[in-house]
Amino acid sequence: xxxxxxxxxxxxxxxxxxxxxxxxxxxxxxxxxxxxxxxxxxxxxxxxxxxxxxxxxxxxxxxxxxxxxxxxxxxxxxxxxxxxxxxxxxxxxxxxxxxxxxxxxxxxxxxxxxxxxxxxxxxxxxxxxxxxxxxxxxxxxxxxxxxxxxxxxxxxxxxxxxxxxxxxxxxxxxxxxxxxxxxxxxxxxxxxxxxxxxxxxxxxxxxxxxxxxxxxxxxxxxxxxxxxxxxxxxxxxxxxxxxxxxxxxxxxxxxxxxxxxxxxxxxxxxxxxxxxxxxxxxxxxxxxxxxxxxxxxxxxxxxxxxxxxxxxxxxxxxxxxxxxxxxxxxxxxxxxxxxxxxxxxxxxxxxxxxxxxxxxxxxxxxxxxxx
Numbered sequence: 608x609x610x611x612x613x614x615x616x617x618x619x620x621x622x623x624x625x626x627x628x629x630x631x632x633x634x635x636x637x638x639x640x641x642x643x644x645x646x647x648x649x650x651x652x653x654x655x656x657x658x659x660x661x662x663x664x665x666x667x668x669x670x671x672x673x674x675x676x677x678x679x680x681x682x683x684x685x686x687x688x689x690x691x692x693x694x695x696x697x698x699x700x701x702x703x704x705x706x707x708x709x710x711x712x713x714x715x716x717x718x719x720x721x722x723x724x725x726x727x728x729x730x731x732x733x734x735x736x737x738x739x740x741x742x743x744x745x746x747x748x749x750x751x752x753x754x755x756x757x758x759x760x761x762x763x764x765x766x767x768x769x770x771x772x773x774x775x776x777x778x779x780x781x782x783x784x785x786x787x788x789x790x791x792x793x794x795x796x797x798x799x800x801x802x803x804x805x806x807x808x809x810x811x812x813x814x815x816x817x818x819x820x821x822x823x824x825x826x827x828x829x830x831x832x833x834x835x836x837x838x839x840x841x842x843x844x845x846x847x848x849x850x851x852x853x854x855x856x857x858x859x860x861x862x863x864x865x866x867x868x869x870x871x872x873x874x875x876x877x878x879x880x881x882x883x884x885x886x887x888x889x890x891x892x893x894x895x896x897x898x899x900x901x902x903x904x905x906x907x908x909x910x911x912x913x914x915x916x917x918x919x920x921x922x923x924x925x926x927x928x929x930x931x932x933x934x935x936x937x938x939x940x941x942x943x944x945x946x947x948x949x950x951x952x953x954x955x956x957x958x959x960x961x962x963x964x965x966x967x968x969x970x971x972x973x974x975x976x977x978x
Contacts, residue, residue, distance in 0.1 A: 615691050616653070623656055658677040713748065741764065748769055773890075790872070792872040795873055810879065814924070815930060822931045832861050833860060875934075876888060879902050903917035916939070
């Protein structure tokens with residue numbers, strides 16, 4: 608047990624990449640670290656990153672008490688001097704952790720729910736990560752109660768696993784008078800999600816085509832932002848087969864400012880994901896008074912509460928009906944906007960999230976390393 612004050616923290620950011628490859632984990636982690644460095648200015652944070660990010664670190668992380676260390680070809684020499692704790696916000700350690708108390712973040716177990724979405728090598732890696740969490744992390748933060756229960760069912764230690772829901776900063780005022788991509792305000796539905804299989808774009812496009820034939824306004828478009836360009840060609844071919852090419856936009860990853868403008872000027876956000884450990888876009892939309900339709904499964908039912916129009920993500924007709932309702936029922940949209948804004952309030956406290964992580968750091972520091 609360690610009684611010394613916690614003053615030097617090593618942060619494993621080696622999985623961090625430019626753009627949107629990391630999905631929702633990236634903005635969550637950057638906000639958390641920005642809050643931690645600001646709230647603990649006397650604590651030194653050393654972040655291990657890939658070489659290209661060490662040369663040009665994210666704008667969100669430029670605090671005086673934070674420095675960057677490029678990945679080394681000799682990993683056993685990477686540990687910063689006098690490190691007291693290792694924080695692994697992407698999951699299990701990707702740097703040598705022996706002899707240090709470790710705090711990790713646990714996101715989900717999608718690999719068990721949808722193993723067909725992963726190659727055999729990816730499945731083995733993700734299951735190995737679960738075992739590494741159990742073996743190395745003195746404390747583990749689950750991003751939702753749903754994720755915590757998933758972890759407990761797979762054997763993670765109840766005493767070490769805590770729920771700390773993701774919190775995002777309240778949205779700033781939008782300054783864009785018009786949406787990007789030559790869109791018209793209120794003329795599109797937005798799905799902000801990387802083009803990963805579990806995001807369910809194929810079924811959404813099928814449902815959108817059905818909705819087009821069932822009363823969806825003829826000028827209403829569907830905009831699907833997000834990384835994953837290796838899947839864009841096959842999704843575009845699907846749109847061609849469904850005859851909705853002119854109504855579906857796949858712009859890829861867009862900047863945070865462009866995404867904010869898309870949120871602000873969209874008619875509604877749709878989020879029919881098959882599996883989520885949290886679902887940040889739901890809160891991002893609700894906080895901006897944008898009506899939301901989302902899946903009623905996994906963590907989305909926990910995050911959205913009764914403030915979204917729920918759908919079964921495996922049922923295209925149910926989604927199609929919901930899209931038509933969103934587009935044609937102004938009273939429903941207003942009701943969802945009001946409920947959504949109220950629901951979002953419990954997830955707009957990033958300083959409270961940082962404080963909960965700091966308490967976890969202190970617990971792990973006092974308890975010492977597992978091995």
